Amino acid sequence: MSDIAERVKKIVVDHLGVEESKVVENASFIDDLGADSLDTVELVMAFEEEFGVEIPDDAAEKILSVKDAIDFIKANAAA
């Protein structure tokens, strides 16, 4: 399971170009990591691709932090 957290964090680091040390579980994409709303859409698209899950729009809107993403994927990803 920690593997999921590591993979999520790597996507966030790569996509937003932020330092790994800042990507802690309770970090908010927008408030703490400098993402704009389009970045959050792209992060969701990247999570969908990495984990082979479909993240519907209403769920995507609730994925605001690193922890939100990890929790959603843990609950919904097949592998």
Added chain:
Amino acid sequence: MFDLTGKSALVTGASGGIGASIARALHVQGAAVALSGTRVAPLEALAAELGERAFVVPGNLSEAAATEQLFKDAEAALGKIDILVNNAGLTRDQIAMRLKDEDWQSVIDVNLTAAFRLSRAAMRGMMKRRWGRIINITSIVGVTGNAGQANYAASKAGLIGMSKSLAAELGSRSITVNCVAPGFIATAMTDALNEEQKQKLLPSIPAGRMGQSDEIAAGVVYLASEEAAYVTGQTLHINGGMAMI
């Protein structure tokens, strides 16, 4: 210049005069094209004329599900959509006092709402690839207004406002969104005018003639090209000087 080799384009309303010219022009520049429209026979004929890199994807833009299916069909045929040309449009002309709700709505649905739905569908892949061109075919009357065309003019003005908003949202991902606004172009739509109406219109056009659909297509090719990467949120008026805006 304006080489589109390796790019894929979806053109709606490709069975009409302007749409077919746009599809031909994009294809000549090297793009693969998906031809959409409601009438299959002219689409098949155009695809046959173009030969390779041309696919027919019929669809009904008045319904949400059919519009989304059309996009999926086009994406399946082409592999990706780099260039989306929202050209499909219809008119239901009537003076406002006699304009029925259904004729208002059907024009808004096809001319404006379908263009939004296709744009939304296309953005996803364009964002991933960090390249995209959305080109909406609006009209001179979307800017000037026209008696008897409240519905059509509203839909075309709507396209301009939508395009500017999408341009603002997507600019940072190297996706441009622009409009081309034809003036008085010789097509089936303007053939509906009688000779007297045409003769009345001509003096208001400095160029002294109606435009040709390939003159609209040339503007689309430019906006679709790499060379136009720094042009976004704009409306290119191609109207022989009929309106200078």
